[in-house]
Amino acid sequence: MSTKRLIPVAILAAALVSGCAPGTLYNYGDYSDQLYEFQRDPTERADYVAELREIIADGSEPGAKQPVPPGIRAELGYMMLETGDTAEAEQLFRAEKQAWPESALFMDRMIAVARGEAPMDFTAQPTPERTSTPAPATKQGAGAPALTN
Amino acid sequence: MRAFFTALALAAVSMIIGCAEAPAPKDLSAFNTQKPRSILVVPPLNNSTQVDAPDSFLATISVPVAEKGFYIFPVHTVKRVLEDNGLSDAALVHGAPPERLAAIFGADAVLYPTINRWDSKYVVLSTTTTVQLNYRIASGKTGEILWDRDYTMYYTPQNNSSGNVFVDLAVAAVQAAVERAAPSYVPLATQANFNAFNVPVGQGLPGGPYSPKAQ
Numbered sequence: 001m002s003t004k005r006l007i008p009v010a011i012l013a014a015a016l017v018s019g020c021a022p023g024t025l026y027n028y029g030d031y032s033d034q035l036y037e038f039q040r041d042p043t044e045r046a047d048y049v050a051e052l053r054e055i056i057a058d059g060s061e062p063g064a065k066q067p068v069p070p071g072i073r074a075e076l077g078y079m080m081l082e083t084g085d086t087a088e089a090e091q092l093f094r095a096e097k098q099a100w101p102e103s104a105l106f107m108d109r110m111i112a113v114a115r116g117e118a119p120m121d122f123t124a125q126p127t128p129e130r131t132s133t134p135a136p137a138t139k140q141g142a143g144a145p146a147l148t149n
Numbered sequence: 150m151r152a153f154f155t156a157l158a159l160a161a162v163s164m165i166i167g168c169a170e171a172p173a174p175k176d177l178s179a180f181n182t183q184k185p186r187s188i189l190v191v192p193p194l195n196n197s198t199q200v201d202a203p204d205s206f207l208a209t210i211s212v213p214v215a216e217k218g219f220y221i222f223p224v225h226t227v228k229r230v231l232e233d234n235g236l237s238d239a240a241l242v243h244g245a246p247p248e249r250l251a252a253i254f255g256a257d258a259v260l261y262p263t264i265n266r267w268d269s270k271y272v273v274l275s276t277t278t279t280v281q282l283n284y285r286i287a288s289g290k291t292g293e294i295l296w297d298r299d300y301t302m303y304y305t306p307q308n309n310s311s312g313n314v315f316v317d318l319a320v321a322a323v324q325a326a327v328e329r330a331a332p333s334y335v336p337l338a339t340q341a342n343f344n345a346f347n348v349p350v351g352q353g354l355p356g357g358p359y360s361p362k363a364q
Contacts, residue, residue: 024216025215025216025218025359025361026212026215026216028211028212028215031208031211031212032208032209032211032212032335032338032339033208033333033335035207035208035224035225036204036205036208036209036333036335038225039201039204039207039208039225040201040204069211069212069215070215070219070220070221071211071215071220071221071222071223071224071226072223074222074223074226075223075225075226078223078225078226078229100220102186102187102220102255102257103187103220103222103255104255105254105255106222106253106254106255106256120230120233120234121233121234121235122230122234122253123234123235123253
């Protein structure tokens, strides 16, 4: 096989190996393997967090053809919340809400949790009104609860 | 002559794969009326003997749902939030109506997965794993079922032949031992979840708002 023929094959092989196969909307990297390992062994936390960061970095590069997949920023935000990095968590939840309007209600709840304004037990909060279209980003804390002490 | 035998072989293989009897096409009228944009996947109910089947399932479900063009809520976060909301057991979650679960997250639809079978047969130098999965997507607004699929798959990890029969046997023996000792079902789960939503055409999940065809 001549070298000229090998180049497109090599590109395709590299693309497939990098998880960036042509025709897919997103590049999930090693997400599945890392989440599996983390579920099996919670001490694998650092690896899982690192993978989430990498997926976000790849999708955030200028000119990236594949955006950050849905839910990944929120997932990293939740991991940050668990380690007490509430400022970064809030930032990630806001970024998720901006990128994915479908996440708005959930992200508003998580932002409130990150800011210490609400507990994780959402059933203690009143359910905000659901509209048929996702809430616009400017809507102030949909469902921000009157906290009872 | 060779082309004829190749065609015959291909036809035989596709019949073995199980396309012999085409199932009735799905009624997608509710799905197409409601056009859900977001799907909440809750932890699977596990009726199998494979204790960590739900882990494999959850780790691999996000990719095909997102690739179909839907917003999918982060599955691990969802699991933890459900736990913090008093829904720590999959059976409890599956007993909760879709409207209630959807309201917690602001989801348009809820996918309730059930793992009915997940077991492996070890036969000398190969392992065949049989999985039977059910996927039920219910409307977060009305509670009605939008999509429902029973999916069965027989999975054998593929070995590439090195051309040397002794090397192949050694590789297969090592692989079988590894599979027995600590099988990772991520490739299997990846394949099953992909197939359930895409194969065959007509039984798959319709595309969502971010699907290229929708634009």
